[in-house]
Amino acid sequence: MLKRTLLGAIAVCTVAVPAIAQDAYVVGLTGALTGPPSSTYAPAVDALRIYIDRVNAGGGVNGKKIQLILEDDGAQPSKAAANTKKLITQDNAVLVINASLSSTYAPMIAETKAAGVPLLFASGVCPQSVYPPADPLQFCTTGYASHFDSQATLDFVKATAKGPVKIGFAAMAIPLSRGEMDYAQDLSKTMGMTPVDEQVIPPPTADYTPFATKLKDTGPNWVYSWAPWVTQVRTLEALRKLDWQDDYIAWGHLEAESELARLKDGKFFVVNANALFQEGLPIQKEIEDAAKKAGSKYPAQTMTEGWIGGMAIEAALKGAGWPADAAKVRAAMENLKIDTKGLRGGPIEWNKDNHFRTRLYYRVYKWDGGKIARVQDWKTYDVK
């Protein structure tokens, strides 16, 4: 009797699961949930999951739930490709999300292109293919953007420096970071600065002091780093251990807010596309409450990128209507305006040619006398 009941239950479940899946928007995500670079991606994925859960709890989108399928690629390109294929062919995802290292981009782009499914970059750096003229299938919500970030950073350095700028650069030995630091070096020359050295530091490194020693000995009065947080902050700390006391500026990753408070270094600046939680915005309070309620092991301060990614997914599915397929979602994403409610300096706007944003906003923060202080308010850059 029990055996028969169990078999019956299994049979019902087998039929019911696809029915539920078909009655929901299926969104697939592959991300670096484990592995060395996961500290940058896992909090964003958790935030995105919490956001989607909240949307579902509130009735979903167009009266339908969002079924978010998470796959771990460990930042490995081959795994990311396999995950993408599975999400598209087995799970019938209408939208695929990347939350992983840039080395996973190419295989994911190939898989999504072959299937005609839109691909959203919601945690890693935005690839050039979302800039105008954008690839029809690729979109990006992430705050950081190569070239623009260095332009904003060096503009700040130039405006802040009191004398001639001798600037050093610290990159991680990955193509994106090295390329950006090479670009920044060239840019600094055109802005009247003197680039003195560029340290390209392998990930991971047992001791950053040998790199910092070389950097320090070239005599910079500013150092700029655009790399994963671990490289940025450990280079700074190694320089400070060597008694280098000049100005250091870096990209404000997810960890920036807690790290500024930990380091309490008045000459450490972070350039941010996202508002830090010390601003106390209502949306930030919402994120804090949601993270707490969901029991997330990541601090709310690290969740802005994932939250914005969730906002973009909700807006895209709303625009696609029901029933939705990949083509309808892509069409909706091509004409989208996402209100970030103050998390960014303005909305994210996508159109046919621009799947990045039409305008970028940057703030600069540092530790100042017992608290994090905003040292430059939103500065805008048009993306053409």
Add this chain to the structure above:
Amino acid sequence: MQLFVNIIVLASIYALIACGYVMIYRVSRVLNLAHGELMMLGAYLLLATASLFSGHAAMALGAAVALSLVVGLLVYVFLMRKMTGEMVLAAILTTVALGILIRGLVVLLWSAQQQYPAQALGVPNPSLVIGNARISLWSAVLVLTNAAVYGGLFVFLRFGRWGIRMRAAGQNPLLAAQRGIKLHSVYALAWSLSTLTGALAGILMALDSGLTTSLPVIGLKAFPAALVGGLDSLAGALVGALIVAAAEVLLIYYVDPLLSDVVPFLVLIAMLIVRPWGLFGTREELDRV
């Protein structure tokens, strides 16, 4: 002077890690490819004990070190003991699986975020001045710990009863067993000591510059130091670490920082061509590999 200090610090890191590889290989001929993960686990255990003994840094450190010793023992008792008598390759593959398991567990238990045990313990890390060079407090402690570990192991292996048993088991396990040496006890001790030294390296690195889940990769970078010196020689591990660290630091400063990633392996290849059994290793050991 700063370059000299940098070499000593990096060599100490590599030597402290390499010591664990050598201990296990020397005694049981098993290449422990989970050593980096066990090193990381030791550092994360400090994070756990730091919250457990909040405000008592010495107790937290002591507890983490003791737990590492126990972890090594448990790894042998519940996992590697089953591999005794099996092919060496099977044992090595078991350590690979163990490494994957530890990596997953660490992310599940402590998340993937960068952690700072020094902050959790409330201990500072000031920069100390030595002549015209500088060294952080925890780097200096690591250098001294490395010296103490190698000194202690030298005395233990040469004069200690269990040390002599370990050497005997490494040289000829069959004969050692026939002479009444309990091989399982010797192997368990080797795994415990190896995990302990690895954990010390992980703990001190984490206290100096923070802790991430990428620590096992540094464990692998120390592996060439053990091979260059000779996989069955502790003195070799020390010299190998010094050679690899000197090459790395000098090339970063005078040639190209990018070379630092490949230097350990370039030194290793050069050594394999010139003297495949390493500087202090024995030809017989290589044949067995």
